[in-house]
Amino acid sequence: MNPMVTAAPLPELAGDLPTPPARRQRRLSLRATGVMAILALVALATVMVASAVLFRGAVQSHLEGLEAAHGRYEQLLEQRQETLRAGAGPAQLQAVDLQLRSAFEDRIQRLNLTRHTIDGGTVTIATLAWIGITSIGALAVLFFSRLAGDINTVRARALAILTGDRSAGRPLARGDEVRELGDAVDSLAATLARRERDLAVERGHVMHQEKLATIGSMAAGVIREIGNPIAAIDGYARALLEAQASGAASPAQAGEAASAIRPILHETARLIAITREINRLAATPAAQWQLASLNEIVAQGIALLRYEPRLEDVKVHTALDPMLPAVNCCADRLVQLLLNLVINAADATGGLPPHTRQVDISTREAEGGIELRVEDNGCGLSPQVLQRAFEPLFTTKPAGKGTGLGLPLCRAIAEEHGGRIALEPLPQGGTRASVWLPLEQPPGP
Structure with missing residues (x-):
């Protein structure tokens, strides 16, 4: 069997794709969403840095006060020792001890205040960091989960197109590039459906042309087949014509004329059958x-x-x-x-x-x-x-x-x-x- 086997490149479909309609209420694009996420991270980092600076300033202030209180307490201790060496009386010693006790209490108070400031600042910065990172993480998880779901929807739509599904897909509830990608996939499905309909029509035309070509190749055989019954019809018709011209009307001659008509009808039926088969082949394909x-x-x-x-x-x-x-x-x-x-x-x-x-x-x-x-x-x-x-x-x-x-x-x-x-x-x-x-x-x- 000699098959018909040179492939002509198929027409490009990409150039025929309609441009997806513009959205009236366009939401943020993926790029704008990414910029906003970066800005949110920068804002969180700024708040963290500002909190750390304020915390450092407060701690530094308390440490300076604590250092001053400790220096005054050390000074009073040296003063008491000098008073003892000078042989001061009980009244002077009691006055120095009161000042020393007051300085000691001030030092303890400033130390506790510094501890509270450090603890409070640490908790505040840790809380801000936890709330910011958790919020940004939750929003990122929600965003990327929805993005992954919509991408899977577009992917499933593309696979459905590969399997022959040309129906319109469910519109995506978003207005960014993923929505435009989904619209482009739907436009591709519509274009493929239209192109397949055109190809089906063209295939029918090609099939009909192939049939007409087959009829052309069979024309010689048909003419040869038709020639035999035509020659027989012509002979019987001439015999009848000669019988009528001779005026013969005997029963024998009438019987011969009747016997000549039957072959004529038979050969005519052959011609009708041949032409009917050819007409059936040449007819436009029925759907x-x-x-x-x-x-x-x-x-x-x-x-x-x-x-x-x-x-x-x-x-x-x-x-x-x-x-x-x-x-x-x-x-x-x-x-x-x-x-x-x-x-x-x-x-x-x-x-x-x-x-x-x-x-x-x-x-x-x-x-x-x-x-x-x-x-x-x-x-x-x-x-x-x-x-x-x-x-x-x-x-x-x-x-x-x-x-x-x-x-x-x-x-x-x-x-x-x-x-x-x-x-x-x-x-x-x-x-x-x-x-x-x-x-x-x-x-x-």
């Missing part, structure tokens, strides 16, 4: 999906292919499972799939000797669905060609013989029906094309 028999689709395709010149020396054998269940499908597209596969198989046998070319078509149940197989005894496929067989516009056929769209269209038709298509070389030579279709599938693409 209606319904339950249909794959065996009947194969029979319809083979009836059309008997006018194909490329199958003139090819023996087409069928092995159809009579118990095959019906499948929900678009019959016209499956006929197009079969025509492409059989014509490819016939082209692959073009290098064989006369009367040895063969194509086998079979149907069977497999893996919870039904399977169509088209096998040939041709040249087969190399691993390199097999790897690129379904690339659009890639073909191994000579120029003018293939468009490189047959196998890609076959894959598109199989995937539209929820199925798949595969190519594999046969051990005895040739290639097998297998099309698997599920029995349970949606009513249409």
